[in-house]
Amino acid sequence: MVRRPWRLAAELAALVIAVVVAFPLYWMVLSAFKPAGEIESTNPRPWTLSPSLDSFRRLFQQEEFGRYFLNSVVVAVSVVLISSVIAFLAATAVTRFKFKFRTTLLIMFLIAQMVPMEALAIPLFFQMRDLGQLNTLGALILPHIAFSLPFAIWMLRGFVKAVPEALEEAAALDGASRTRFLWQILFPLVFPGLVATSVFSFISAWNDFLFAKSFIISDTSQSTLPMALLVFFKPDENDWGGIMAASTVMTIPVLIFFVLVQRRLVSGLGGAVKD
Amino acid sequence: MTHDITLSKPDGPTAAGRGPGGSAPGPRRVRKRPPGRRGPAWTPWLYLAPALVVLAALLAYPIYQLGLISFLEYTQAQVSGGEPTTFKGFGNYAELFRDEQFWQVLTATVVFAAACVISTLAVGCALAVLLTRIRAVPRLILMMASLGAWATPAITGSTVWMFLFDQDFGPVNKLLGLGDHSWTYDRYSAFALVLFEVVWCSFPFVMVTVYAGIRAVPSEVLEAASLDGASQWRIWRSVLAPMLRPILVVVTIQSIIWDFKVFTQIYVMTGGGGIAGQNLVLNVYAYQKAFASSQYSLGAAIGIVMLLILLAVTLVYLRLLRRQGEEL
Numbered sequence: 001m002v003r004r005p006w007r008l009a010a011e012l013a014a015l016v017i018a019v020v021v022a023f024p025l026y027w028m029v030l031s032a033f034k035p036a037g038e039i040e041s042t043n044p045r046p047w048t049l050s051p052s053l054d055s056f057r058r059l060f061q062q063e064e065f066g067r068y069f070l071n072s073v074v075v076a077v078s079v080v081l082i083s084s085v086i087a088f089l090a091a092t093a094v095t096r097f098k099f100k101f102r103t104t105l106l107i108m109f110l111i112a113q114m115v116p117m118e119a120l121a122i123p124l125f126f127q128m129r130d131l132g133q134l135n136t137l138g139a140l141i142l143p144h145i146a147f148s149l150p151f152a153i154w155m156l157r158g159f160v161k162a163v164p165e166a167l168e169e170a171a172a173l174d175g176a177s178r179t180r181f182l183w184q185i186l187f188p189l190v191f192p193g194l195v196a197t198s199v200f201s202f203i204s205a206w207n208d209f210l211f212a213k214s215f216i217i218s219d220t221s222q223s224t225l226p227m228a229l230l231v232f233f234k235p236d237e238n239d240w241g242g243i244m245a246a247s248t249v250m251t252i253p254v255l256i257f258f259v260l261v262q263r264r265l266v267s268g269l270g271g272a273v274k275d
Numbered sequence: 276m277t278h279d280i281t282l283s284k285p286d287g288p289t290a291a292g293r294g295p296g297g298s299a300p301g302p303r304r305v306r307k308r309p310p311g312r313r314g315p316a317w318t319p320w321l322y323l324a325p326a327l328v329v330l331a332a333l334l335a336y337p338i339y340q341l342g343l344i345s346f347l348e349y350t351q352a353q354v355s356g357g358e359p360t361t362f363k364g365f366g367n368y369a370e371l372f373r374d375e376q377f378w379q380v381l382t383a384t385v386v387f388a389a390a391c392v393i394s395t396l397a398v399g400c401a402l403a404v405l406l407t408r409i410r411a412v413p414r415l416i417l418m419m420a421s422l423g424a425w426a427t428p429a430i431t432g433s434t435v436w437m438f439l440f441d442q443d444f445g446p447v448n449k450l451l452g453l454g455d456h457s458w459t460y461d462r463y464s465a466f467a468l469v470l471f472e473v474v475w476c477s478f479p480f481v482m483v484t485v486y487a488g489i490r491a492v493p494s495e496v497l498e499a500a501s502l503d504g505a506s507q508w509r510i511w512r513s514v515l516a517p518m519l520r521p522i523l524v525v526v527t528i529q530s531i532i533w534d535f536k537v538f539t540q541i542y543v544m545t546g547g548g549g550i551a552g553q554n555l556v557l558n559v560y561a562y563q564k565a566f567a568s569s570q571y572s573l574g575a576a577i578g579i580v581m582l583l584i585l586l587a588v589t590l591v592y593l594r595l596l597r598r599q600g601e602e603l
Binding site: 011014019021044097105110112115118126142206207244247 | 424578
């Protein structure tokens with residue numbers, strides 16, 4: 001065991017690091033609540049004496065802000081739900097069946113993870129145009145499903161593998177059909193793994209900045225949160241209060257999601273890599 | 276013949292400490308299963324169908340198109356139908372490789388990604404070890420702070436770090452007494468600023484994963500080692516490091532992939548690639564070529580170069596996995 005003075009020093013170091021790590025988020029929220037005059041002070045203070053909602057008011061005065069927020073939620077939730085179900089089925093196939101080309105497929109899923117989505121923005125742009133999806137949320141949802149699938153399948157594999165095969169045999173003896181086993185027994189058992197993978201697909205969809213910028217070009221009512229944030233960047237002088245308020249509103253849903261799944265995420269990562 | 280021998284042994288050769296996949300040499304044990312359980316041979320393909328359809332339509336086909344465009348003359352004139360599309364062969368690549376800026380951006384991308392990966396791994400691993408040495412409350416505090424950084428979307432993380440380092444209103448310059456020093460004006464300090472943000476939001480993944488890995492090492496193993504008089508360093512080197520190797524490989528590769536593809540941070544923090552493009556990385560460069568100057572074929576060629584580099588990384592990864600005897 002670690003001796004006491006060393007442990008205390010380590011704990012102190014951990015607390016200092018925690019403060020440093022949390023500081024940007026603290027500064028973001030603080031700046032969002034600072035009144036207009038104070039945020040432009042060249043002598044910034046790490047507190048505020050008169051918290052104000054001005055920046056948030058400016059944010060919600062942007063006509064479409066609520067709409068952007070809703071669009072972001074629709075995109076992220078659709079991506080999470082659809083890719084979870086598809087990845088669950090695929091992960092089951094590659095772990096519980098032996099078939100020709102199984103290894104080839106696994107390698108292809110691995111390679112698919114490497115594909116930089118920014119490079120694919122060019123062909124996807126033409127594809128979405130041909131599919132008539134430009135300026136719709138579909139142009140944001142569809143590519144993100146494809147981009148989060150390979151990682152999700154790869155990660156879920158460990159969870160499906162961990163479910164003993166004997167369970168399946170027992171279920172069969174009890175007369176459960178394969179479909180029933182899949183959804184009523186296997187699905188709940190790998191649910192913690194699905195939660196962990198859904199964190200990654202949620203973040204990738206919620207973060208999306210590039211596709212929103214490139215595929216939603218004329219109909220801004222179909223835009224998402226990052227675009228609402230960009231409004232406050234001005235060539236002459238950035239509206240930092242507005243930027244920080246928009247950033248706060250954009251970060252909080254993810255933070256809530258993280259706190260909710262925190263335990264499962266940590267154990268999930270452990271489970272996925274122990275494999 | 277050999278089959279019968281293996282079957283009669285209760286444990287089989289898997290007990291030799293190989294992975295759970297049981298990829299030990301020698302004949303496999305025949306599993307008994309109720310007749311008819313496997314179902315028709317196409318069942319796995321039925322399960323795979325949705326994934327394959329999505330990946331074929333939205334990943335494989337776009338990659339094919341990306342390759343195709345990179346061989347064509349494809350600019351705004353062709354997109355709008357004003358001029359016919361012509362085949363250029365390797366012309367775009369030749370043009371790209373002749374361009375001095377391309378080599379500069381390529382070098383910057385590799386060096387920047389390497390710096391990000393090394394810093395992220397160093398910080399993540401060090402803090403994972405620190406987490407194992409402290410009591411529950413400080414551990415929870417550090418874990419929560421890190422999860423907060425991890426949860427922050429790339430675009431908001433970028434804006435907040437920009438604001439922290441703002442030349443007029445940021446607290447960092449004030450704290451360091453730098454006056455109105457601009458971090459984004461100089462090429463290297465602009466890259467450094469982006470690096471700070473990237474490390475900040477990506478070390479938590481490494482930390483949590485490695486921490487989970489260390490916790491999975493049975494405590495008896497560590498106790499036995501320290502009873503045998505092994506030093507802390509020796510325990511780390513001879514006991515922990517080998518057991519953590521698979522995890523370290525995973526987080527390293529994952530970091531390489533993510534950091535090589537950094538886009539949002541550079542785009543937002545350096546205003547699309549810095550003054551006169553001094554902070555461009557391949558990803559942003561490809562995007563600028565394609566969307567800002569409508570040179571779709573050049574952008575596509577850059578994309579293909581990136582794909583090939585990442586493919587090479589993947590192949591190295593696969594070899595490492597194979598050498599560790601992991602069964603796919």
